[in-house]
Amino acid sequence: MVNSKEFYIENFKTFVEKLNGQSKLFLHEIRKDALKQLAEMDFPTNRNEEWKYTNVSPILKQNFVPAVNTSAPDFSKEEINKFLFNDFDYHLLVFVNGIFSEELSEIGALPKGVVVGSLNKTAKDNPQLITAYFNKISKTDNAFNALNTLYAFDGLAAIVPDGKVLEKPIQVLYLNTSRDDLVLSQPRNLIVAGKNSQLSIIANYRGYGEKKYFTNIITEVFVDERAIVDLCKIQNESDKSYHIEKVQAHQKEKSVFNHYNITFGGAIVRNDINSRLDDQNIETHYYGLYLAGGKQHVDNHTFIDHAKPNCMSNELYKGILDDNSRGVFNGKIIVHQDAQKTNAYQQNKTILLSKTAAIDTKPQLEIFADDVKCSHGATVGHLDETSEFYISSRGVPQELAKSMLIRAFANDVIETIKIEPLKEQINHMIFEHLHRVEIVNSEESR
């Protein structure tokens, strides 16, 4: 068996053949650069400081066939319905193994000039909308990034011109699965919010079936002056899958970027969430919640790059780890010399539900300006026994008391989500994922 790097480089020829005329597009030049990059670099190991606690060798032990080189199963609308978040209005886009499904999507009416759809189609029909951003916001940091770019083919394109506001959120279902081959699914997402524009995206990553697969994503986000972007990722891939995503945001003056990162699934999960605050009066909020059990490994690396003065960033990552699961949190904040009057806050809190769960948490603040307010904090603990006693002293069984405390712990992250029905559905997923007794809400009695 060839090693994975050789395999992925070798498979590129098959991909090019399948592309037909599309190899003339600007995208292909970028792919060819990525091919060179991948040839020159190796996949990270634990010797690499950025990957110290996350061993990716299980991912590299098998060769996943890029989705573009294999066939994908057909899903009906009924079949995908159970994967969707419901009870609110949204524009729906569905990607199966990273490739847009026209039949399953229901985008609906959009404001004039707004493009929400397939990156592949946008690259063909309106390349001028994306050339200025594609692969320019994100730089290749590692071999996984190069691999995504090498096979960059499809994904979400959301291009909102100046002054346009999307009233409804966009729900993007990324359904990933292996059928004949073990599949490498590589969504490549581009979100561009013009000046004074506003949009909200729910990135809903789901897995299907019992076989292994590997999802390797890059999401680029450009938030222009005074634009507001909410990107809410809810990842519930299969327990056997591997999931890696890099989000790179670039923000301009007075813009707001809210990133929510909720992790349920995946055997090995790695998120790199990066924002460059490249102008004044920018706001960035990162909210994370990771729920892991079994032998799951969940690694969140965040990086907030304060390049200019008078900006604010706030980060809250919370996790609940059960069984033999392992968490990693690395929160990097750089405040450059120019970035005076920066406010940067970071918190990471983890609850361990078992004696064998563990987390490595590391704040990494590098401050070169002298007039800033920065703080960070990390706590690791167990469910509070006094609180548990309080609840059970009212007649509530201990398992349900624990569920209530888990719910209470997750609350300050869940509360930040703006779509009410989505909160409820995420709460439900928390108990389902951790195999915990569910709390029956009493809202009807109000």
Added chain:
Amino acid sequence: MLSIKNLYANVEGKEILKGIDLEIKTGEVHAVMGPNGSGKSTLANVLTGNKSYEITSGEVWFEGKNLLEMDPETRAREGMFLAFQYPIEIPGISNATFLKTALNEIRKYKGEPELTPKEFLDLIKEKAKVLGLDESLISRAVNVGFSGGEKKRNEIFQMLMLEPKFALLDETDSGLDIDALRIVSNGVNIFRKSDNAVLVVTHYQRLLDYIIPDFVHVLSKGRIIKSGGKELALELEEKGYDWIKEEEVDTSTKLEAEKV
């Protein structure tokens, strides 16, 4: 109703209760008074099953059942209730969800059907009125953003909702202003009936101006050193705790005599 016999308990290896004997009958209100560190809160926590406390010897019988063999939730379902000195905040869980869960667990244990939403709502309205509580409290998260006084009032509200047989009030008066003290006491007085019992644990006498006890016990260094009627509380208020300690030996003999 409740019979405590020669109860010893430790916290973090330190002996706090050193042989407590106490009999509480249906329809009675007892007050346990004592200086800080005398073991008042330990007694309340031990009776309701807080696992941070270790019972080293003794017996507690509740309605003819061995209380110490029960976990906290079973004690609650059997009819025990502790109004906490420091009530816990539970973000994300509304008072309605919390109370309905508790109430239905208790009813299930007794073989009673769950309350319908209307029955539950009517019960809330009735009990909230007693305490002058705004009904909107019910949709707020348990104790989150409540002032000290509101938390204490919410404890009494929970007590009224759950209708236990035996209610323990742990320093419920601490942190209450005089108006809140009146409201809370009024709730307790409405609660007390011929078929239940109350044990008030307090440092100060002032709560006992409003909740008149049938018996007052003085706790010192983990033992009840003096018992008497409600006038004992007034005496303590006047003279402090020191005078009793001197007659300690005397009292324990007297206690034995009373029990017979």
